[in-house]
Amino acid sequence: MFELGEPLHAFDLDKIKQNKIFVRRGLEGEKLVTIDGLLRDIDKNSLVIADAAKPLALAGIMGGKESEVTYATKNILLEAAIFNPILIRRQRQLQGIQSESSYRFERGVDQGIVGEASSRAAQLIADFCSGKDEGLYSSGLAKAREKLVTLSPISLEKISGLNIKATKVKKILSCLGFKVKAKGKGLLSVSVPSFRQDVCLEEDLIEEVTRIYGYEHIPVTIPKILPTVTIKDSRALVSGIKNILIGLGLSEAITYSLIDKKTLKDFAPLSNPIELLNPLSQDQEVLRTTLIPGLARAIAHNLNQKQDCVALFECAGIFLEKDGLPCQETSLGIALSGAKKMLLNDSAVKDELGMLNLKGIVETLLNRLGIKGYEFVSDAHIPKADIHIGSESVGSMQMLSQELLDLSGIKGKNVFVAELSLDKIFIFSRMEKKYSPLPKYPEVVRDVSFILKKEESVKNILITLKERGHPLLRKLRVVDYYNGKQIPQGYRGLTLELVYASSERTLTEEDVAPVHANICSALKEEFGAQMR
Known part of the structure; x- marks a missing residue:
């Protein structure tokens, strides 16, 4: 075996009935004590080497105790064979045996070496043990196929x-x-x-x-590259979404598609899940209709591992029933919890993750996908918002209730989640990029800080200010949000960054001042803002 790679087995010929062996399937109820001293059960799927009365060995794996060679052995029968690797692997796993013979048969043995291995073994016995070769018998394929x-x-x-x-x-x-x-x-x-x-x-x-x-x-050459138009399919878009979210500091999670009925009902009470006919356990009874339960469990696990800030996402399938048939849809789930630490010159500041962080992630994702005309429809009294693109609802975001937090094993932390239908989002995505030249003239940046009532919509404020600042107002964004002791009850503090620029000339104070004053007047008159 070690010289040529062909496993052999030696039987005590005097212990074999009729001096013949056969390769056959096992019979129900047969048993065999192998040379390691263990009693093995044999079934009809087992492959054995047997004599006229009983099994003598597990084919290709291990010989039997009853027919093994001892110091009293006078006549030996050498067996060399080729066995199906799949049969040997199945039987070895079923019996829980690992042997040198099975290791080689599972990986394939040279079919042309059987005769040479038998002759070599007989020669060694003759040279070192004064044995005498009495004959050779073969059956099955006598020669390997060319x-x-x-x-x-x-x-x-x-x-x-x-x-x-x-x-x-x-x-x-x-x-x-x-x-x-x-x-x-x-x-x-x-x-x-x-x-x-x-x-x-x-x-x-x-x-x-x-x-x-x-x-x-081998000659060194430059590979030939031909420019081609690449049509991005849903798989490429999912990969792009993952890269965007990872770039925003999130980590990808992979959760189970199967879930128990009770948990799914708590998270999605109106869903009609698809049940398994033969579930392996109660925890895997139905196919999920939402990604949020799995992400909530992942958040809980990370918080239990003393992670201060957990930001996870998952792009995976959810399973719904439509027209009486199961249907799979691709969904994106995002979950945030904890606080990010920011190091300043003198100290460290904790920034608690919340709905605004979640909204910023979703906005960035939609903008990167080239989607315009999206909006967040929310109720000021409920920490929840629906996400619309045009008239189509593509998802929602919310803060998990205390009941769901307790169900997930999360204590002392808030969890903010969002789930979006990627199948719907892909319809609106526009991944084509257009080159925009850098501005020739410098920009003028102004900040405006003010307080206003919480009921006022920031979205409406931004739309109104962009109209008032056109055409010089090029960029407008919220850079700070404050709701502390210095702000009256029922109000919030905002800071906007306004960027003025012209493609024709460098703007002067005389150009910017009237436009900026008009914007400040709009904040006071239309939204009741108080300048800080």
Whole structure:
């Protein structure tokens, strides 16, 4: 076995009835004590070596105790065979045995070595034990089937980049044990030796020729790249979304598609889940209709591991029933909890994650996907908002209730979640990019800080100010939100950054001042803002 790689088994011939062995399937109720002293149960799927009365060995794995060779043995029967690797692997796993023999049979044994291995073993017994060869008997396939592979010089040059003469190719393959014959039209018919089970294709032969000829002879070339129009499918868009969210500091989570009925009902009471006919456990009774329960559990696990800030997302399928048939949709779930630490010059500040952080992530994602006309429809009294693109509802975001937090095992923390239908979002995505030249003239940046009632919509404020500042107002964004002791009850503090610019000239104070004053007047008159 160690010399040629062919496992052999020696039986005490005097212990075998009728001096014959057979390879057969096991019979129900049969048992065998193997040479490790353990009693093994044999079923009808087992492959055994047996005599006329009983099984003697587990084929290709381990011999039996009753027929093993001892110091009293006078006559030996040597068995060498080729067994199906799949059968050996199944039986070895079923019996819980690992042996040198099964290790080799599972990975494939050279079919042409059986006779040589038997003769070599008999010779060693004769040389060292004064044994005498009494005969040879074989059954089954007497000879391994010849494996022929056609090698084309054109394919060799195309794949390796080497122009090697046919005589050189023949010499290389012949030295490696292959038999090569000319086939016509420059083709070579190569007979693969039985010990080279790794060679099955023309590419395998090309690799053999190339490695012997020398990789250093392969010419160095620049790959040919042709510009093509790439049509991005949903898979590419999902990959792009993952990259965007990872760039925003989130980590990807992968949760189970199966969930228990009670948890799903608590998170999505109106859903009608698809049930499994034969669930493995109560925790895997139905297919999920939302990603939020799995993300909530992931948040709980990370918080229990003393993580101060947890920001997770998952792009995966949810399963709904439509027209009486199961339907899979791609969904995006986002979950935030905890506080981010920011290091300042003298101290560290904690920024508690909340609905605004979640809204900012969703806005950035939609903007990167080229989606316009989206809006967040919310109620000032409920920490929840629906996400619309035009008239289409594509998702929602909310703060989990205390009941759901208790169900998930989350204590002392708020969790903010969002779930969006990617199938709907992909319809509105516009990934085409257009080049915009850098501004020729410098920008003028002004900040406005004010307080206003919480009922006032920031969205309406931004729309109104953009109209008042046109055409000089190029950018407008919220840079600070404050709701502390210095702000009266029922009010909030905001700071807006306004960027003025012109594509024709450099703006002066005389150009910017009237527009900026008009914007400040609009804040006071239309929204009742108080300047700070």
